[in-house]
Amino acid sequence: MKKRIGILTSGGDCPGLNAVIRAVVSHATLTYEWEVLGIPYATQGLLERKSEILNVHGLELHGLDPLLSMGGTILGSINKGDTEARAEEAIAGYRELGLDALIAIGGEGSLAILYKLAQKGGWKLVGVPKTIDNDVPFTERSVGFDSAVNTITDALYRLSFTAASHDRVMVVEVMGRDVGHLALHAGIAGGADVILIPEIPYSIAGVCRHIDNLRNQWGRKFAIVVVAEGAKTPDGESRVYTDAHGEVRLRGIGEYITDQIARCSGNHVETRVTVLGHVQRGGTPSALDRLMATAFGKAAVDLVAREQFGQMVAWQNGQVVSVPLEDVFHNSPRPVKPDDFLVQTARGLGVYIGEVAEVES
């Protein structure tokens, strides 16, 4: 039977979303001859009953097909909407658009909201995991993660040379509000000396001692400190302050750490902070993200064809599999485990990555 399926992207954008869209549209139209409706701005499109027919040719620009390599999402996205408050309207939107199924590309938060709507409204939902945080459970990788790790690794490479030229401690704040996968992967790949993540407690004294050792025992006068934006202050010190306009603001953890390092060195060490910010989300997807996005998009369409709904495509052991959204929902987000082999890898190379838990005897 000829189906009409919807596709939307939800949550923060990242490289590879358009590659998923391209694969879904290609496979659904070429192999199954279905109609694919693009829903703009995540569930906002459902609330507003907006959609447009996507076909392979319509995604081209003068015969060229830029979607595989283009960052962001041509469908638009929103981070936080009022979908939960307006669940009935969203559910009705699915019906009114005449959808036979919906493929949603989102992070763990977005997929949870959509899964609840699907349960309530009887949607036929298939999920595709994307997030530069890589905290969606049951999938080794989500779309966008590898690209973001490459971007940060490249930034660390750049900063190393300027740090070394000026004998500086460079603190680099990277994304990761709840989890530290990004900081950990990029920190190792980029040769960081210190990696601070939400999951592992650390002390300023430990950080300073390590930097001191690099200088005095190793003769290396610069250091690279990678800190996830969600890493806590070690002593619970508040980072909230009131600015000149009387507005309450939060100092970034990168700035905090930088100040602390300067302080504990008696200001003898030159420090700088860089907040990488939104460049981490942008750019052309890496080859692995393009490959995985394409395989995910193709597999998501096949799940629809086989009527396997309430599932999320996932990457396990070098293969695309599917897992129940129910399980994803109950196990999110996936944190870095303190005994993760990458944590041990970093420590084995002499990286300070927080306090090592006492081993009970």
Next chain:
Amino acid sequence: MKKRIGILTSGGDCPGLNAVIRAVVSHATLTYEWEVLGIPYATQGLLERKSEILNVHGLELHGLDPLLSMGGTILGSINKGDTEARAEEAIAGYRELGLDALIAIGGEGSLAILYKLAQKGGWKLVGVPKTIDNDVPFTERSVGFDSAVNTITDALYRLSFTAASHDRVMVVEVMGRDVGHLALHAGIAGGADVILIPEIPYSIAGVCRHIDNLRNQWGRKFAIVVVAEGAKTPDGESRVYTDAHGEVRLRGIGEYITDQIARCSGNHVETRVTVLGHVQRGGTPSALDRLMATAFGKAAVDLVAREQFGQMVAWQNGQVVSVPLEDVFHNSPRPVKPDDFLVQTARGLGVYIGEVAEVES
């Protein structure tokens, strides 16, 4: 006990080798306080009893540590030596250098030779898989593969624009003498229209029909054809010829395919061939290759520490594990399976990737 361990790189170079060396030297000297001997030019160093002590500082250049990001191998390598013929000498070299263990970074061919020497000579050997071909079994990925896929993907991106501007069929010959992983991964990530690999039979008629369909049914006047250097001529036609100097030469498969496409189009289609060649091996490793190389190097040292010899480190399901070299030896090389999910992914997006096997009823 304080050990003296050797490290060598064998076979064709690739990005990430130096990152493995860095991790081995760092972890062995910082954590275990062992001495690490670099053996130059693979087993040639053993035959010639050459080595040099590697320490973390010696690998720096004016305080900077470029090894994580530097392509190639600072130890040098050889593709084919006379080690097998001079096995006794090589074995004696290991003893004379006073090695307690040897960490060898190599592809499936090199690891097989070294494994046989280890068995014969009683070496304590640990292997680290590297190859841009990704044909080492029992590991999802080998060092260098991800970087090479990125390099080729980028090249396909470049060639797409020039192909589209001139309505050309661009044939791109990529590495892969025996297996097609590289062509398959990069072909999908780079948006190829045709992918030809050693493992899957194809026909010139099939290639031409597909290109014809793109033009006439789809209105797309250019095409990108990726062919692995080891893909066979479909009809067994010889590619051997005698050149002007009377020397016997082999025409590349890329050139062959290009001629065939021009011929079957009655020379109405403009064709060009690009042989990517050695650029595929070079350059800065991708973030994933740096991460994996670092984790492999660290894990290889731990295997030595735990006296688990005759093992190869491997990447399975997002973790570093170890597998017996015996098993690797008996299952090499790992081919692309004709029903691989990536083959199906490509076909699902309308890529011609050889003949689909008849399904028996």
Next chain:
Amino acid sequence: MKKRIGILTSGGDCPGLNAVIRAVVSHATLTYEWEVLGIPYATQGLLERKSEILNVHGLELHGLDPLLSMGGTILGSINKGDTEARAEEAIAGYRELGLDALIAIGGEGSLAILYKLAQKGGWKLVGVPKTIDNDVPFTERSVGFDSAVNTITDALYRLSFTAASHDRVMVVEVMGRDVGHLALHAGIAGGADVILIPEIPYSIAGVCRHIDNLRNQWGRKFAIVVVAEGAKTPDGESRVYTDAHGEVRLRGIGEYITDQIARCSGNHVETRVTVLGHVQRGGTPSALDRLMATAFGKAAVDLVAREQFGQMVAWQNGQVVSVPLEDVFHNSPRPVKPDDFLVQTARGLGVYIGEVAEVES
């Protein structure tokens, strides 16, 4: 007065063409409110009376404007057409499309043909120089050159590591049929040991002696040889041969040089050749090419507005100027002068770049 202007791209494609198109369309429509007609496939569009209205929005894809960063040309191009033979038809095409002026983006060959048509047919022509060869006279740079130099420099960087790892002489054939600017610039930027270009005679003995010195006097066992495709064989030896199919073919100069180096070393030196090919034309333009393309496009429109026809925009001393096409025509192509400061720069760093002319006393 509201004008209708045509725009076309002619000759081999290169990065930055779309950035010129974008600037022309933006400035002409936003500032002057003219209509811009895109002529497809260079003069072929004139012969076939084809065109399409280009507006700023029509060049977008879902609100994004990819033209600034996209390689190739959305108008399509041809290398060699039958325009000269069908001059009257082409001239009539200009009239029948109702053009008030024509902006042509092309290399020295294309601009010459178009200039002659303009003279004959009374076209109001403005030229924009593009070519990765950088052989258009009176302009320091043409669109595409900087991007191609970056691409080749990156390739040389990649090849250096694999050359060094295996003690190889790597011969890299780059574009440049008549002139050696590309080989010279990229050779210096990429750290080549030998640079061979059409303008400067060299000897195989000189090349071999230099490589030998690197090995024996300097202890450096690898070498990078950059050769422009148009470099001649030093002794006039023919590179023509007959292949297995009886077809007459031309061996590339890169292959020739590689054989000669192997031969003069008594096959003791491992050699490899890489023909970079069409990747040199492709990819995202460099920042300088984007900037210059934008400034050229804007300036070309202003020339039309000021009715300064028969001119070509040019880059001189960090500024955009205009020069008569007549002068360009009579001074093409611009070669590398044997006493160019870059030739001297290369020699000053010990690069072999052909024979130094005897200085008369």
Next chain:
Amino acid sequence: MKKRIGILTSGGDCPGLNAVIRAVVSHATLTYEWEVLGIPYATQGLLERKSEILNVHGLELHGLDPLLSMGGTILGSINKGDTEARAEEAIAGYRELGLDALIAIGGEGSLAILYKLAQKGGWKLVGVPKTIDNDVPFTERSVGFDSAVNTITDALYRLSFTAASHDRVMVVEVMGRDVGHLALHAGIAGGADVILIPEIPYSIAGVCRHIDNLRNQWGRKFAIVVVAEGAKTPDGESRVYTDAHGEVRLRGIGEYITDQIARCSGNHVETRVTVLGHVQRGGTPSALDRLMATAFGKAAVDLVAREQFGQMVAWQNGQVVSVPLEDVFHNSPRPVKPDDFLVQTARGLGVYIGEVAEVES
């Protein structure tokens, strides 16, 4: 006569410094057989009488020569020292190290200080201009500028996709304390909608009106705003505030602009700020910076050989020339002129780049 020359790098680091060092060492030792002394940390090395002999081989790492492609400076640098206060000591350092000449690589500030020392102490000084700000007069380009423009252009490309996906106004603060060359070049090359620089007055109302027009008249819902860190607040509003610790701090202009845009849109427009920071200084030099750095280094050595002191090498009209440091000193820094052709180029494409001066009648 065999000379001993010193070389130092002064001021903020940037890509290409090592390429200059490499060229100086190669040309001075290979061509002239001089001794080259590297002076560490700019004039700090003179004050402390520190130096090390640089030779071509000592700059290699296992036979590889990474200096051409390596960011930063292996000699180290300082931004601000106490050289002016300790002029006599610095002058004596030159003598005590036995220098016959000094090649100094620096920005306009560093070169001015060194020029005064040279005049006072009778140094034989040759300058090489480097700065990502490109504000050294009499040279079209300084080492590091092209690389930084490429880095920022790439960042703008990345941010465009995330801006477009979320309908956001992205404000990007780039380097440029006194001059706006960097913001202007990268803003044009990266397709910015608004460019704010120190040299050109602008109004918040003007910025907001332009963004509003993009949304309401053009249907484009996102915008990219590039602002140089040295751009002033249009109304002279202070950006100084007191933080939670009672420390006086300066809000960045990027943050300021972002707040103003949010405010004038009635917070209906989603805004984000990215401060690119030190990544702009880092990384591998572009091909043009490598080429120019090499030509500059070679030319600086030739100036020493010809005893032309008190000169700075410079890039004019695609050639390396030399200019008197005296003139450089009296004309620094070089600002963006309000009627610069690039300012007009930006305006021609509809970019808001501050208020257009009233033309007197």
